[in-house]
Amino acid sequence: MVLTLFDKAGAGVLKATDTFGDFAVLAGRTFAAIFKRPFDGKNLLFQFQSVGVNSIPVVVLTSLAVSMVFAVQLAFGFKQFQAEGLASQVEGLAIMRELAPVITGLMLSGRIGSAMAAELGTMQVTEQIDALECLATDPIHYLFVPRLLASMVMVPILTVVSIYVGFWGGYLILVGVEGQSAYVYGNEFYKLLAFRDLRIALYKAFVFGMIIALVGCWKGYRTKGGAEGVGNAPTSSVVTSSLWILISDFFLTKLLLV
Amino acid sequence: MAVIDVVNLSKAFGPKVVLSNVNLQVQEGESLVVLGGSGTGKTVLLRNIMGLLTPDSGHVAVEGKVIAQLSRDELFDVRQSIGMCFQMAALFDSMTVFENVAFGLRRHRRMTEAEVRARVEECLAMVGMKGTDQLKPAELSGGMKRRVGFARAIALKPKILLFDEPTTGLDPVMTDVIGRIILDLKHELGITSITITHDLKSAFEIADRIALIFRGECIACESPADFKVNPHPVIQQFLRGDADGPFLQDPPPPKRKTQEAPS
Ligand SMILES: Nc1ncnc2c1ncn2[C@@H]1O[C@H](COP(=O)(O)OP(=O)(O)O)[C@@H](O)[C@H]1O
Ligand SMILES: [Mg+2]
Numbered sequence: 053m054v055l056t057l058f059d060k061a062g063a064g065v066l067k068a069t070d071t072f073g074d075f076a077v078l079a080g081r082t083f084a085a086i087f088k089r090p091f092d093g094k095n096l097l098f099q100f101q102s103v104g105v106n107s108i109p110v111v112v113l114t115s116l117a118v119s120m121v122f123a124v125q126l127a128f129g130f131k132q133f134q135a136e137g138l139a140s141q142v143e144g145l146a147i148m149r150e151l152a153p154v155i156t157g158l159m160l161s162g163r164i165g166s167a168m169a170a171e172l173g174t175m176q177v178t179e180q181i182d183a184l185e186c187l188a189t190d191p192i193h194y195l196f197v198p199r200l201l202a203s204m205v206m207v208p209i210l211t212v213v214s215i216y217v218g219f220w221g222g223y224l225i226l227v228g229v230e231g232q233s234a235y236v237y238g239n240e241f242y243k244l245l246a247f248r249d250l251r252i253a254l255y256k257a258f259v260f261g262m263i264i265a266l267v268g269c270w271k272g273y274r275t276k277g278g279a280e281g282v283g284n285a286p287t288s289s290v291v292t293s294s295l296w297i298l299i300s301d302f303f304l305t306k307l308l309l310v
Numbered sequence: 311m312a313v314i315d316v317v318n319l320s321k322a323f324g325p326k327v328v329l330s331n332v333n334l335q336v337q338e339g340e341s342l343v344v345l346g347g348s349g350t351g352k353t354v355l356l357r358n359i360m361g362l363l364t365p366d367s368g369h370v371a372v373e374g375k376v377i378a379q380l381s382r383d384e385l386f387d388v389r390q391s392i393g394m395c396f397q398m399a400a401l402f403d404s405m406t407v408f409e410n411v412a413f414g415l416r417r418h419r420r421m422t423e424a425e426v427r428a429r430v431e432e433c434l435a436m437v438g439m440k441g442t443d444q445l446k447p448a449e450l451s452g453g454m455k456r457r458v459g460f461a462r463a464i465a466l467k468p469k470i471l472l473f474d475e476p477t478t479g480l481d482p483v484m485t486d487v488i489g490r491i492i493l494d495l496k497h498e499l500g501i502t503s504i505t506i507t508h509d510l511k512s513a514f515e516i517a518d519r520i521a522l523i524f525r526g527e528c529i530a531c532e533s534p535a536d537f538k539v540n541p542h543p544v545i546q547q548f549l550r551g552d553a554d555g556p557f558l559q560d561p562p563p564p565k566r567k568t569q570e571a572p573s
Binding site: 090175178179180182183185186187188189190 | 357360362382386387390392393394396402403413418462466
């Protein structure tokens with residue numbers, strides 16, 4: 053009884069170590085392949101397009117919705133002890149430091165991370181990845197690197213977009229509905245923020261971009277077992293990368309804020 | 311020295327032994343045909359030769375280089391001289407036919423766009439697929455996909471070609487067309503090749519030597535004439551295409567008496 057328990061725990065630990073090791077090796081190989089020849093500019097541009105440009109609507113809409121509902125909550129909360137003026141300051145703080153990078157990261161892990169897993173998964177089960185190998189092309193270099201670069205660049209840029217949209221989402225509620233002065237809102241929004249906060253937000257977004265692309269590509273690359281495997285890859289990629297985004301968000305915040 | 315040298319190759323997946331102690335040599339310019347029932351590990355053999363799988367024991371040497379011992383860069387160099395035609399063609403489905411065939415050229419050769427175009431046209435013409443270059447793989451039939459796969463495999467002018475069941479699932483006419491293409495490639499380009507097939511007719515046309523894989527072992531590897539008269543019961547059963555005999559592990563369902571036509 054106790055032995056089987058140990059057995060199970062041991063097997064679980066071994067499997068987790070194995071999985072993590074596999075991920076780490078592939079991630080290392082991806083970083084090592086970034087500067088390898090030949091450079092495929094067309095492919096990279098295409099990834100910038102599909103990761104970045106095509107994600108703008110999703111990021112704009114979710115940032116707008118989240119910043120608006122947050123403003124409603126803040127206005128309501130601060131009204132209870134007659135401190136409505138604080139709402140815009142806290143709104144700015146929350147959006148810049150947490151909401152924009154995390155919302156962007158989570159939405160993109162759903163939008164692009166899952167797409168990467170599905171695409172690479174299909175390529176894996178239809179032997180297209182083997183075909184790449186046979187044409188003397190490293191799939192890590194050809195498939196992983198452009199996706200990684202695109203999301204390391206695009207997630208921070210989209211985070212900036214999200215902050216900007218968040219400003220206007222708060223404006224709509226606090227100025228438009230609650231009737232605060234537009235001039236005061238414009239000043240107060242940035243009052244508690246320093247340049248450092250933008251930098252931290254961008255660091256976070258950069259790490260989230262890395263997580264999204266690497267986990268998505270890894271889950272796709274390791275797809276096994278036909279249609280069912282291809283179906284599982286995106287789901288599992290979204291769950292894993294969302295989890296790692298939230299966990300790393302905690303540690304990045306802890307580390308970078310002190 | 312043999313161009314492809316498979317020495318004591320064994321490969322198992324978990325408890326399932328797929329290949330055990332397979333030995334095969336292919337000389338320069340020779341065309342070897344590998345026969346064998348479905349699921350006997352023919353594809354696994356080719357994947358070991360390409361370095362997509364690592365042997366459990368034994369080794370595969372291509373032009374004297376042991377595949378499993380090469381670094382990745384060296385392996386890619388060797389792979390540039392091998393063209394692989396997959397069973398299901400494995401075309402890149404996000405690219406057009408043209409981009410598929412041009413893929414290796416664009417990545418490994420310093421060619422101008424005009425030279426790439428010329429070479430792609432040449433390869434497509436060789437497999438009888440001229441004028442399809444702007445189509446996507448989804449718009450092609452099975453036989454056309456295979457032929458585009460051939461064109462992609464020969465684009466880099468490899469010295470070795472591996473065909474994995476190039477005719478399975480095609481009608482007899484298309485089977486003959488594919489057989490002729492393989493023969494043309496062999497005579498025009500002097501390519502060393504390994505072809506896996508179930509189609510005995512084209513096997514005897516293409517082959518310089520025929521090998522038969524049975525239960526993970528290579529039980530014959532000889533010229534077509536010798537192969538035909540080999541007394542081994544498995545070979546004779548395979549040639550007859552009969553369900554009764556030692557070939558199957560489980561006994562086949564009994565043969566029904568054909569009904570006599572009512573007079
Ligand atoms: N990657 C793999 N993992 C597990 N088993 C495999 C794998 N590849 C092939 N096999 C097994 O090896 C056997 C031979 O497969 P294969 O070489 O594809 O047969 P065929 O001779 O029809 O091409 C099959 O029974 C298959 O189950
Ligand atoms: Mg096969």
